[in-house]
Amino acid sequence: MSRLPVNEIFETIQGEGQFTGMPAVFLRLQGCPVGCPWCDTRHTWEVEPEHQVDPERIIGVSGDRPIWAYYDEARLVALLTDGRYSARHLVITGGEPCLYDLTELTRLMHAAGWRCQIETSGCVEVRCDEQTWVTVSPKIGMKGGLTVLPQALERADEIKHPIATERHIEELDALLADQPLPRHPQICLQPISTKKRATQLAIDTCIKRNWRLSVQTHKYLEID
Ligand SMILES: C[S@@+](CC[C@H](N)C(=O)[O-])C[C@H]1O[C@@H](n2cnc3c(N)ncnc32)[C@H](O)[C@@H]1O
Ligand SMILES: Nc1nc2[nH]cc(C(=O)O)c2c(=O)[nH]1
Numbered sequence: 001m002s003r004l005p006v007n008e009i010f011e012t013i014q015g016e017g018q019f020t021g022m023p024a025v026f027l028r029l030q031g032c033p034v035g036c037p038w039c040d041t042r043h044t045w046e047v048e049p050e051h052q053v054d055p056e057r058i059i060g061v062s063g064d065r066p067i068w069a070y071y072d073e074a075r076l077v078a079l080l081t082d083g084r085y086s087a088r089h090l091v092i093t094g095g096e097p098c099l100y101d102l103t104e105l106t107r108l109m110h111a112a113g114w115r116c117q118i119e120t121s122g123c124v125e126v127r128c129d130e131q132t133w134v135t136v137s138p139k140i141g142m143k144g145g146l147t148v149l150p151q152a153l154e155r156a157d158e159i160k161h162p163i164a165t166e167r168h169i170e171e172l173d174a175l176l177a178d179q180p181l182p183r184h185p186q187i188c189l190q191p192i193s194t195k196k197r198a199t200q201l202a203i204d205t206c207i208k209r210n211w212r213l214s215v216q217t218h219k220y221l222e223i224d
């Protein structure tokens with residue numbers, strides 16, 4: 001068992017990537033050292049002792065707050081499987097969820113009949129059950145000084161790249177040039193912050209390359 005700092009747990013529709021449209025429970029873990037300038041969850045970056053709260057406080061209420069509570073795997077699995085949720089798809093996101101070893105949590109959730117998906121930058125080693133769907137959103141040259149690891153790209157079931165300019169596409173090409181991808185991940189482009197120009201560039205590039213478009217549908221729908 002280990003202690004995981006949890007920022008929020010809420011049920012919604014997966015808004016991004018290949019599982020777009022899937023009812024899902026989101027488990028957002030606190031802490032991220034990567035430092036993307038356009039990050040839409042900056043409140044998850046720091047794990048500040050003064051922002052620790054009681055575990056009950058972070059359930060079912062979604063919001064951009066830097067609070068977090070410790071949960072161990074047994075308590076999380078008990079909560080997620082006690083009948084309050086209809087979804088059977090768990091999205092583990094953050095912050096950077098792979099700062100933590102997710103092997104036990106994903107193993108227990110698969111044993112309970114759920115599908116697990118991890119959303120990760122790929123900048124730290126991915127530790128999870130073999131059956132887990134891993135979405136790597138590679139981060140290159142961000143201000144935290146980390147960069148995406150070959151281990152994460154090799155584990156990827158999906159590569160979902162946030163883009164705003166041609167440079168982001170060139171960076172992805174360079175990253176994937178000699179990289180083995182044994183799981184043959186689908187490559188998706190995701191426009192940064194639903195910006196019009198970024199979206200048009202993503203559409204044009206996806207058509208040209210036969211890649212997949214991932215728009216953040218929850219932002220258009222104004223849901224969590
Ligand atoms: C908030 S991150 C958390 C998980 C992990 N740290 C990561 O970056 O994959 C979840 C997803 O949102 C994407 N994302 C974050 N901010 C975004 C933005 N402003 N526009 C588009 N995608 C964004 C990330 O690239 C990632 O795919
Ligand atoms: N609906 C919804 N879908 C999402 N897909 C990835 C998200 C994330 O923040 O990791 C996210 C999110 O925050 N909300």
Ligand code: SF4
Pocket residue numbers: 032033034035036039040041042044094095096121139
């Ligand atoms: S890696 Fe993910 S959580 Fe961390 S700063 Fe980048 S988008 Fe935000």
Ligand SMILES: [Mg+2]
Pocket residue numbers: 040041
């Ligand atoms: Mg989000």
